[in-house]
Amino acid sequence: MTAEIRDIAIFTTVAALAATAVMLVPGVAIAWLLARRRFPGKAIVETVVSLPLVMPPVATGLMLLWLFSRRGPLGALFDRIGIEIVFTPAAVVIAMSVMGLPLLIRTARAGFEQVTRRYEQIAETLGAGPWRVFSTVTLPLATRNILAGAMLGFSRALGEFGATIVVAGSIPGRTRTLAVGIYSFTETGQDRQAAILLVISVSIAFVAVLASNRMAREA
Amino acid sequence: MTLLLRWLVLAACLALAPRADAQGRGASNRQVVVSAAVSLTEVLQQLAPAYQAKTGDRLVLNLGASNTLARQISFGAGADLFISADEAQMNAVAAYIDPATRVDLLANQLAIAVPDDRPRTMMSARDLLDPAIRRIAIGDPAAVPAGVYARQYLQTIGIWSDVASKLVPAGSVRLALMAVESGAADAGIVYHTDVATAAHAREALLIPSTNGPRIVYPAAVVRAGKNPEGGRRLLAFLGSPDAIAVFTRAGFIAPVPVRN
Amino acid sequence: MAAFDLDFTLQQGEFRLAFSVNVEARALALFGASGSGKTSALEAVAGLRTPQRGRIAVNGRLLFDSDRRVNTSVRSRRTGYVPQDILLFPHLNVRENVVYGLREGNRPDLRVLVELLELATLMDRRVASLSGGERQRVAMARALYSGPDVLLLDEPLAAVDLPRRRRIVDALLGIRDELSVPLIYVTHLPEEALTVADWAVLIDNGRIVASGPPRDVMPAD
Numbered sequence: 001m002t003a004e005i006r007d008i009a010i011f012t013t014v015a016a017l018a019a020t021a022v023m024l025v026p027g028v029a030i031a032w033l034l035a036r037r038r039f040p041g042k043a044i045v046e047t048v049v050s051l052p053l054v055m056p057p058v059a060t061g062l063m064l065l066w067l068f069s070r071r072g073p074l075g076a077l078f079d080r081i082g083i084e085i086v087f088t089p090a091a092v093v094i095a096m097s098v099m100g101l102p103l104l105i106r107t108a109r110a111g112f113e114q115v116t117r118r119y120e121q122i123a124e125t126l127g128a129g130p131w132r133v134f135s136t137v138t139l140p141l142a143t144r145n146i147l148a149g150a151m152l153g154f155s156r157a158l159g160e161f162g163a164t165i166v167v168a169g170s171i172p173g174r175t176r177t178l179a180v181g182i183y184s185f186t187e188t189g190q191d192r193q194a195a196i197l198l199v200i201s202v203s204i205a206f207v208a209v210l211a212s213n214r215m216a217r218e219a
Numbered sequence: 220m221t222l223l224l225r226w227l228v229l230a231a232c233l234a235l236a237p238r239a240d241a242q243g244r245g246a247s248n249r250q251v252v253v254s255a256a257v258s259l260t261e262v263l264q265q266l267a268p269a270y271q272a273k274t275g276d277r278l279v280l281n282l283g284a285s286n287t288l289a290r291q292i293s294f295g296a297g298a299d300l301f302i303s304a305d306e307a308q309m310n311a312v313a314a315y316i317d318p319a320t321r322v323d324l325l326a327n328q329l330a331i332a333v334p335d336d337r338p339r340t341m342m343s344a345r346d347l348l349d350p351a352i353r354r355i356a357i358g359d360p361a362a363v364p365a366g367v368y369a370r371q372y373l374q375t376i377g378i379w380s381d382v383a384s385k386l387v388p389a390g391s392v393r394l395a396l397m398a399v400e401s402g403a404a405d406a407g408i409v410y411h412t413d414v415a416t417a418a419h420a421r422e423a424l425l426i427p428s429t430n431g432p433r434i435v436y437p438a439a440v441v442r443a444g445k446n447p448e449g450g451r452r453l454l455a456f457l458g459s460p461d462a463i464a465v466f467t468r469a470g471f472i473a474p475v476p477v478r479n
Numbered sequence: 480m481a482a483f484d485l486d487f488t489l490q491q492g493e494f495r496l497a498f499s500v501n502v503e504a505r506a507l508a509l510f511g512a513s514g515s516g517k518t519s520a521l522e523a524v525a526g527l528r529t530p531q532r533g534r535i536a537v538n539g540r541l542l543f544d545s546d547r548r549v550n551t552s553v554r555s556r557r558t559g560y561v562p563q564d565i566l567l568f569p570h571l572n573v574r575e576n577v578v579y580g581l582r583e584g585n586r587p588d589l590r591v592l593v594e595l596l597e598l599a600t601l602m603d604r605r606v607a608s609l610s611g612g613e614r615q616r617v618a619m620a621r622a623l624y625s626g627p628d629v630l631l632l633d634e635p636l637a638a639v640d641l642p643r644r645r646r647i648v649d650a651l652l653g654i655r656d657e658l659s660v661p662l663i664y665v666t667h668l669p670e671e672a673l674t675v676a677d678w679a680v681l682i683d684n685g686r687i688v689a690s691g692p693p694r695d696v697m698p699a700d
Contacts, residue, residue: 126580
């Protein structure tokens with residue numbers, strides 16, 4: 001295993017971990033809102049949140065590219081303060097987060113829905129305010145499912161390709177992830193390197209999904 | 220927003236483009252599958268109706284980076300005709316083509332493109348060293364012909380190692396062009412013929428064939444195709460004066476000047 | 480002694496409950512067949528259900544009044560609630576369950592509660608390892624530790640097997656007399672009603688059909 005391949009593996013894992021960290025709080029918050037609250041426009045939120053799951057990842061990548069490129073709405077803001085997003089590791093993390101978020105939300109939402117509301121009601125009768133109910137009853141009881149969702153999000157982030165290659169490119173040493181690397185090496189005839197990356201990807205994904213399923217089963 | 224729509228359409232086309240091996244039986248004599256370098260997109264689309272009117276054969280265009288197309292052919296994809304943007308990819312599939320049919324069809328030139336909201340003209344390619352140019356999009360220099368040519372040229376003028384850290388390799392020359400159009404890249408090295416197709420990019424510098432690498436598009440009939448006769452007919456047509464006029468108008472050099 | 484001023488109607492889909500009890504008592508028993516509406520009445524006092532119309536006040540403290548648009552939130556009602564399925568927090572042990580309801584104001588001493596409900600040996604146990612009777616006592620302690628103005632119990636003897644019911648009844652008496660916490664409880668067992676309550680209400684199909692001292696209200700044996 002060459003240094004380049006080792007670096008690709010490390011970079012991908014670190015980026016996927018960062019993406020999981022990025023999606024965790026918003027994901028759990030949105031999952032809770034969808035599980036516990038009714039509000040106008042809820043159906044729209046549910047749909048938007050599911051879109052990255054259903055849209056071709058390349059299309060999601062194009063939307064991100066439009067958003068974050070120098071001329072795009074968010075990209076223009078970042079450009080003004082001198083931050084580049086497109087074709088940087090940040091874009092990798094963003095693409096991974098966007099693609100993993102729906103899976104986290106789905107699993108976490110199911111976890112919250114499994115926590116019977118009656119426990120929360122009991123906590124209320126005992127004088128607990130909404131934040132205390134959430135942090136001492138709802139969240140602990142949903143923790144296993146949330147973790148399972150985070151692992152699923154992490155696995156998805158690891159394997160993310162379509163959106164990543166569009167918005168982050170395949171820049172060796174900077175944005176080349178395992179999945180993108182497999183593609184690039186295959187395209188340029190470097191089959192042996194592609195094969196090594198393939199084996200590494202499958203191994204990491206296997207372990208992550210196995211752990212996720214076990215955690216969800218025990219929930 | 221129109222830029223986004225263009226990309227979505229291109230992405231859809233790339234996703235849905237018929238693979239060269241996905242032909243129905245019984246369509247053989249009426250259909251000719253062409254695997255062609257992506258920079259030939261517009262000219263082939265222009266020639267297709269005329270060709271069909273003239274011969275009755277329908278052109279099925281399979282467009283992509285030449286290295287991608289060569290891989291498909293090496294896996295047995297049944298294109299009838301292969302037009303590559305460099306000799307290396309044609310050589311790579313030598314075993315799969317009919318060598319008697321191989322011919323140099325077109326020539327092209329490199330150009331440096333910039334986004335149209337930051338237009339500039341460059342005196343020379345050394346302008347790429349300007350720190351204001353933070354990202355330069357090129358085809359993947361490992362195998363995409365446009366990327367290989369770009370690398371050769373940058374090495375020839377001695378700035379390859381200086382700009383290496385600014386390079387953004389793309390899967391094809393058109394993807395490199397898109398990076399420039401979106402403003403994600405501050406400049407890109409593409410073909411002269413590509414810049415004209417871009418709505419949001421301008422040519423900052425033309426690298427004439429006297430200065431730059433020799434860019435030749437070889438074409439050959441593929442053995443595994445279902446309609447080799449159709450492939451030969453098409454190849455002959457592409458060398459005809461009518462086709463040459465279309466190529467020249469788009470900025471290609473045809474016929475290919477003799478190597479000096 | 481507590482003043483129970485409970486006068487409300489509750490509607491849920493097809494089901495309708497008209498509840499009216501205005502009495503001073505130490506322990507109020509709601510008696511009736513399943514489906515009669517007694518659990519709903521209890522939940523209305525706890526604030527877990529909202530009546531369409533009416534008024535709920537305990538010891539002068541107004542919890543709900545549809546005319547004056549008063550609907551105190553569940554957490555402000557200071558009612559202790561023990562549902563029929565008990566619902567101890569599964570991720571906390573016994574001690575953590577009992578002390579969950581930390582509220583300022585009058586609160587029974589933990590030691591007194593532990594002694595009254597015989598929880599001394601259970602405090603560090605996990606909830607899943609408890610028997611039905613033990614859970615019932617822990618749940619009662621949890622509800623009491625939050626210092627409620629009234630304790631609401633739904634079938635407190637249901638989860639307990641026959642020989643151990645005496646313990647629970649003794650605990651209820653202790654809560655009533657030593658801790659002086661007013662009780663409203665739902666039951667279908669006459670013995671409970673006769674021993675603990677000083678007022679009973681018989682509910683049938685969403686209507687109160689009898690209301691008075693337990694002896695007068697109990698269905699003939």
